[in-house]
Amino acid sequence: MKKVIKNGMIVTATDTYEADVCIENGVISLIGENLSTQDAEVIDASGCYVFPGGVDPHTHLEMPFGGTVSKDDFETGTIAAAYGGTTSIIDFCITKKGEPLQNSIDVWHAKSKDKAVIDYGFHLMIGEMNDRVLNELPSVIEEEGITSFKVFMAYKNVLQADDETLFETLIAAKELGALVMVHAENGDVIDYLVKKALADGNTDPIYHALTRPQEIEGEATGRAATFTGLADSQLYVVHVSCADAAKQIADARDKGIDVWGETCPQYLVLDQSYLERPNFEGAKYVWSPPLREKWNQDFLWNALRTGQLQTIGSDQCSFDFKGQKDLGKGDFSKIPNGGPMIEDRFSILFSEGVKKGRITLNQFVDIISTRAAKLFGLYPKKGTIAAGVDADIVIFDPTVERTISKEAHHMAVDYNAFEGMKVTGEPVSVLSRGEFVIRDKQFVGKVGSGEYLKRAKYGSTFKRESPLTT
Numbered sequence: 001m002k003k004v005i006k007n008g009m010i011v012t013a014t015d016t017y018e019a020d021v022c023i024e025n026g027v028i029s030l031i032g033e034n035l036s037t038q039d040a041e042v043i044d045a046s047g048c049y050v051f052p053g054g055v056d057p058h059t060h061l062e063m064p065f066g067g068t069v070s071k072d073d074f075e076t077g078t079i080a081a082a083y084g085g086t087t088s089i090i091d092f093c094i095t096k097k098g099e100p101l102q103n104s105i106d107v108w109h110a111k112s113k114d115k116a117v118i119d120y121g122f123h124l125m126i127g128e129m130n131d132r133v134l135n136e137l138p139s140v141i142e143e144e145g146i147t148s149f150k151v152f153m154a155y156k157n158v159l160q161a162d163d164e165t166l167f168e169t170l171i172a173a174k175e176l177g178a179l180v181m182v183h184a185e186n187g188d189v190i191d192y193l194v195k196k197a198l199a200d201g202n203t204d205p206i207y208h209a210l211t212r213p214q215e216i217e218g219e220a221t222g223r224a225a226t227f228t229g230l231a232d233s234q235l236y237v238v239h240v241s242c243a244d245a246a247k248q249i250a251d252a253r254d255k256g257i258d259v260w261g262e263t264c265p266q267y268l269v270l271d272q273s274y275l276e277r278p279n280f281e282g283a284k285y286v287w288s289p290p291l292r293e294k295w296n297q298d299f300l301w302n303a304l305r306t307g308q309l310q311t312i313g314s315d316q317c318s319f320d321f322k323g324q325k326d327l328g329k330g331d332f333s334k335i336p337n338g339g340p341m342i343e344d345r346f347s348i349l350f351s352e353g354v355k356k357g358r359i360t361l362n363q364f365v366d367i368i369s370t371r372a373a374k375l376f377g378l379y380p381k382k383g384t385i386a387a388g389v390d391a392d393i394v395i396f397d398p399t400v401e402r403t404i405s406k407e408a409h410h411m412a413v414d415y416n417a418f419e420g421m422k423v424t425g426e427p428v429s430v431l432s433r434g435e436f437v438i439r440d441k442q443f444v445g446k447v448g449s450g451e452y453l454k455r456a457k458y459g460s461t462f463k464r465e466s467p468l469t470t
C-alpha cells in the first residue's frame with residue numbers, strides 16, 4: 001500500500017526542509033508539499049526528523065574469532081541495527097588461506113539468507129595474493145557485487161596478511177574498481193609486545209591497550225597510505241582510534257592520495273581507563289585497536305567535523321561477558337576482541353555529535369549514511385532521501401531522553417558498553433524499502449526480508465571533483 005509521511009523535517013547530507021514523502025512499491029515516488037493521501041497510509045512524523053536509513057559499513061555478524069563466534073548473527077544483529085536506525089550493513093566475509101574465495105562467500109550467504117531483516121552486502125577479506133585469488137576477483141566483483149577488499153595488517157598468525165599481499169591487493173583493486181580496506185596496526189610489533197607482557201606476568205585487560213600503542217596504528221596507517229600512493233589506488237582505513245592514525249590519513253589526503261577514514265562510536269566516547277575496571281570488567285572494553293587516552297577523542301571529533309575522517313562504522317563484533325570475554329581471564333591476549341555497537345551507533349553520533357554541537361545535522365547524515373553509501377557503491381539507491389531511491393527511512397525523535405542499558409537493547413549479549421549513558425534522540429519508526437521494520441519503537445519486520453546488495457564499482461556512484469571530495 002502507498003504510504004505518505006507527513007509533517008516531518010527531511011534531512012539529507014546537503015538539505016533540511018519540510019515536505020511530505022510518498023512511498024510506492026518500496027521506493028520514494030514523490031517528495032513535495034501537501035501530497036495527496038488518497039488510498040495511502042498516512043504516517044505522522046510531527047516533531048521528528050526524516051533521515052535516510054543508516055548505512056553501517058563495518059559489521060562482523062556470527063564471525064569466528066578468538067576461539068569463539070561473535071554472538072549476534074544476521075537475525076539478532078540486523079534487528080538491533082534496525083532498532084538503532086540502520087537499514088543497510090556491509091559485513092566482512094572472512095576467507096581462509098588456500099581455499100577458493102567463493103567458498104567463504106557461500107558461507108556468508110548461508111549465514112545471512114533468510115535471517116537478515118534489513119539489506120546487507122559483504123566486503124571480502126584478502127589474506128593472500130596469488131594467481132588463484134587474482135583469477136577469482138573479477139567474478140567476485142561482477143557476479144557477487146563485492147567491490148571492497150579487506151586486508152588485516154594485524155592479528156599475526158590468524159588474519160594478518162603481509163605487505164606484499166596488501167600492495168598487490170591495492171594494484172588489483174585499482175584495475176578492477178574496488179576499494180581496499182585495512183585494519184591498520186603493526187601485527188608483528190604487537191606480537192612481540194604481547195609476548196613480553198605475558199612473560200613479565202602482566203595478564204590483565206589493560207595490557208591489551210598497553211601492548212598496542214597508538215604509534216603502531218599510526219605507522220601501519222602511514223604504510224598503507226604510502227602503498228596506496230605508489231599503486232595509485234584507493235584505500236579506506238577502518239576503525240581509526242587515535243590521533244596518530246588520523247594524522248596519517250590527513251597527510252595522505254593532503255598529498256592527493258585517495259585515502260578515506262572511518263572511526264567508531266567507542267573511540268569517540270570511551271577511553272583506555274575503562275580497561276582498568278575491576279573484576280575483569282575491563283574485558284568488556286577490549287577492541288582492536290584499543291580504546292585510547294581520552295585526549296584523542298577531541299582529535300577524532302575534529303577530524304569528523306573537518307572531513308579528515310568521513311564515516312562511522314559500528315565494528316559490531318559482540319561477545320557475552322560471561323562465557324566469551326572471560327576466555328581471557330588470566331591472559332588478556334585470549335579475550336575475544338570486539339563489542340556490541342550496531343544498535344547504538346546512530347544515536348550516539350546524533351546525541352554526542354549533533355546535540356553537543358560537534359557536527360551539523362547534515363554532516364550527521366553524511367557520516368552515518370550517505371558517505372558510506374557512496375564509497376561502497378550503494379548510492380543513491382541507499383544513503384539519501386530523493387525521488388526514485390529505496391524508501392529506507394528513519395523517523396527520528398530528536399528530543400526524547402533515554403539511558404542506554406543492556407535491559408533496553410536488542411543485541412544478543414549480556415552487557416552494553418555504554419551502560420548508564422544518557423542520550424538524546426531515538427528512532428521511532430524505521431522503514432526498509434517502504435516496509436516498516438520498526439514501528440513506534442516495536443519490531444514489526446520479517447525475518448529474512450533483508451536483501452543481498454550487489455554493489456557498484458568504487459568511484460562509479462559518486463562524482464569525484466577532486467580525489468578529496470565527493
Ligand SMILES: NC(=O)NCCC(=O)O
Pocket residue numbers: 060183239286287288289315317337338339
Ligand atoms: N575490532 C575488534 O576488536 N574486533 C573485530 C575485528 C576487527 O575489526 O578487527
Ligand SMILES: [Zn+2]
Pocket residue numbers: 183238239288289
Ligand atoms: Zn579490525
Ligand SMILES: [Zn+2]
Pocket residue numbers: 058059060238239315316317
Ligand atoms: Zn572490524
